[in-house]
Every structure is written in C-alpha cells, then in structure tokens.
Amino acid sequence: MNDCFITRDFVNDDASATITDYGAHVLDWTPNGQPKVLWHPRAITLSNGVAIRGGIPLVFPWFNSGFENGHVADKQPKHGFARISFWHFDEASSSNAVARYTLTSDDVPDDLLRTMGGGEKASFHATYEVRCSKEFQASFTVTNDGEHPFSYDEALHTYLHVGDVRRISVTGLEGATYFDTTIEGHPTRVQPDEPITFDGTMTDSIYQAASDGENAVVRVHDETLGRTIVVEKSGSHNTVVWNPGEQGAAGIGDIANDEWPGFVCVEAANNHGTPVTLAPGESHTLSQTLRVE
Numbered sequence: 378m379n380d381c382f383i384t385r386d387f388v389n390d391d392a393s394a395t396i397t398d399y400g401a402h403v404l405d406w407t408p409n410g411q412p413k414v415l416w417h418p419r420a421i422t423l424s425n426g427v428a429i430r431g432g433i434p435l436v437f438p439w440f441n442s443g444f445e446n447g448h449v450a451d452k453q454p455k456h457g458f459a460r461i462s463f464w465h466f467d468e469a470s471s472s473n474a475v476a477r478y479t480l481t482s483d484d485v486p487d488d489l490l491r492t493m494g495g496g497e498k499a500s501f502h503a504t505y506e507v508r509c510s511k512e513f514q515a516s517f518t519v520t521n522d523g524e525h526p527f528s529y530d531e532a533l534h535t536y537l538h539v540g541d542v543r544r545i546s547v548t549g550l551e552g553a554t555y556f557d558t559t560i561e562g563h564p565t566r567v568q569p570d571e572p573i574t575f576d577g578t579m580t581d582s583i584y585q586a587a588s589d590g591e592n593a594v595v596r597v598h599d600e601t602l603g604r605t606i607v608v609e610k611s612g613s614h615n616t617v618v619w620n621p622g623e624q625g626a627a628g629i630g631d632i633a634n635d636e637w638p639g640f641v642c643v644e645a646a647n648n649h650g651t652p653v654t655l656a657p658g659e660s661h662t663l664s665q666t667l668r669v670e
C-alpha cells in the first residue's frame with residue numbers, strides 16, 4: 378500500500394465533481410446553479426486505513442461487520458476494504474465528466490480475500506465508473522475471475538446534502554419492509570403509507586424492495602433548500618436510510634456537533650441477508666443515479 382492521496386477535480390459545462398483515488402471516493406458533485414448535492418464534513422480526514430466521512434463511500438464486500446446465516450457477523454474492517462483501498466484511476470477511459478477506476482484481488486491482502494470467499498481466496502475484478510454532469514451516475518461492477526463462487530454485500534453509501542434533516546421527507550419506500558437496525562435483533566417493520574421523516578434521533582433502516590419493485594425511485598424533498606433530490610438505482614435489492622441524529626453523531630469523531638442535520642444517507646445496497654452471489658465468470662452491476670428537481 379502507498380499513502381499518497383490523489384484528489385481529482387472534474388469540471389464540465391454542467392457540473393463539477395471531486396473524487397479521490399483512495400476508496401474511489403466521490404467527495405462532491407454539484408450541478409451548476411445548485412448548492413452541493415453531496416455532503417461531507419467541513420474537516421475531512423485522509424489517513425491510510427481510515428474511511429473518509431461523507432461523499433460516497435463504496436461499501437464492499439461486506440456491510441458493517443457482515444451478515445451470515447441470519448446473524449450479524451464479525452468481519453473487519455467495517456464496511457469492507459474497498460473504501461480504504463487505493464484504486465487505480467483509468468486515465469484513458471476518463472474525461473472531464475467521466476471517472477473510471479479499477480480494483481482487483483491483487484490489490485487486497487490474502488486474509489481479506491479469504492474472509493470474502495468464506496475460506497477460499499476470492500478472485501475478482503471491480504470497476505467503478507462515475508459520470509458527473511447534469512445527472513450523476515455511479516456504477517460498480519464486480520466480476521468473479523476465480524474458480525470458486527463467492528457472495529458479497531455492497532452499497533453506494535451516498536451522503537445527500539440537505540438544509541435540515543428534521544425538515545425533509547423521503548418518499549418512494551411507502552409500504553416497504555425494513556430492518557430497524559437501531560434496535561437489538563434488527564426487527565422487521567413495515568413503512569406505513571407515508572414518507573420517512575426524521576426527529577433528531579438515529580434512523581438506521583435497511584429497506585427491502587419497495588412495493589413498486591427492486592429499483593424504486595426515492596425522492597428527498599427538502600423544504601429548506603427548496604429542492605428535491607431524485608435517487609434512482611438498479612441492481613439493488615436494499616435501500617439503506619441513515620442519519621445518526623444528535624446523540625449518534627456525538628459518538629462519531631469526524632462529524633462536528635452542528636453537522637448531523639446537514640445530511641441524509643440514501644444508499645443503493647445489497648446487504649443484510651440478500652448479498653450478490655457470483656459463480657466463476659459472472660458479473661454484477663450496482664448503479665445509482667442522482668438528479669435535482
């Protein structure tokens with residue numbers, strides 16, 4: 378591993394974006410004429426082995442500490458190794474509106490590949506392509522290029538910038554079943570036929586496919602900033618909705634006391650008992666698209 382943090386700016390006629398090679402981590406995407414759409418704290422820590430807060434952490438190949446046989450597992454590092462790996466920037470396939478990154482099992486220590494492969498060393502090739510203009514699209518593709526099948530969790534852990542989380546509503550998940558992971562045992566609940574709102578306590582919910590299908594469109598209606606962020610996705614069974622609330626944020630070193638109301642995470646995911654399984658030679662793509670209405 379090196380510890381050279383390269384951060385790249387992408388500027389075109391419609392938008393600007395900033396991405397660091399560490400974690401292939403998108404820090405900002407701002408369409409012209411809008412306040413930032415992605416949130417990150419005022420102070421960003423760049424340190425080898427430490428996950429960056431805000432933007433879009435790329436969660437792979439397990440979510441939190443993993444989930445196996447119906448139970449929370451005990452895998453480290455939290456949210457997998459992708460967000461703390463130095464990815465390869467593919468200069469030839471990139472432009473002022475497109476960033477393409479790759480990561481393969483050659484970049485990952487053997488013990489983590491064995492954890493990923495359930496004892497066998499997983500062998501994979503991953504590409505991450507980000508398109509940033511008027512719309513934003515992130516697509517994460519994993520190919521099993523080994524001889525054994527493997528399963529993995531994944532999430533595009535998108536921090537959306539909002540005026541005040543207590544004055545937003547999130548629609549598109551009405552009637553969907555979710556795991557409430559703020560409660561011991563992660564009980565299953567059903568979202569009533571009403572938008573999700575936030576009262577300053579922690580929300581940490583893993584939604585399963587909504588009634589209108591796997592790839593339901595989620596809208597974040599923001600009264601304070603006078604805009605709606607539209608979140609579309611594909612290749613994703615779960616949607617995670619997270620805000621730590623005042624108390625939760627107090628325990629997170631890289632979120633200052635006054636910062637937690639400024640974001641909501643809406644994550645395109647496959648996790649918590651519905652991982653992706655790839656046989657040798659198979660690929661899967663998870664995508665998320667953002668736009669402002």
Ligand SMILES: O=P(O)(O)OC[C@H]1O[C@@H](O)[C@H](O)[C@@H](O)[C@@H]1O
Nearest residue numbers: 428441455456534581617619644
């Ligand atoms: O602090 P981290 O490792 O970036 O994780 C932040 C949060 O990420 C969310 O996606 C999870 O649902 C939460 O349980 C977790 O606390």
